[in-house]
Amino acid sequence: APVAFEWLWKAKCIPRIKVFGWFLLSDRLNTRNMLKRRHYNIGDNLDCLLCGQPVEETVEHLFFHCDFSKACWDT
Template sequence: VDRLNTRNMLKRRYYNIGTNLDCLLCGEHIEETVEHLFFHCTFIKRCWCKLNITWPTVGDHLDMMTHLKAIYHQ
């Protein structure tokens, strides 16, 4: 619901964050979005791996959350 202050969201709300929208966690030249931060960022992927959580490789973030809920029966 657009509550996480990603660089993408801050740009859309006209905050003065400069022109660099790259992900700060992984340092890759990929725009920092919610989808990237939770599912595609190389830093976050290592964090999920340490927690022994794997995500499906296809689908949007809603599909991925549904998958995780099914695995952990929540």
């Protein structure tokens, strides 16, 4: 297993956070990009729902580039 997974499961936090981290690291979070790849019928609009920018909603965008998420991280 990659070192990040070993670190995650040994961390002293609640299991809910560990599972979320596992979803994040293994690209299992239900972003619009991932739902499209799995052929879910979500329409043609893949724009970010949080910031409203015409940018595809991916894990990278949600956690590092989205204006809404940046505001949340800054608080």
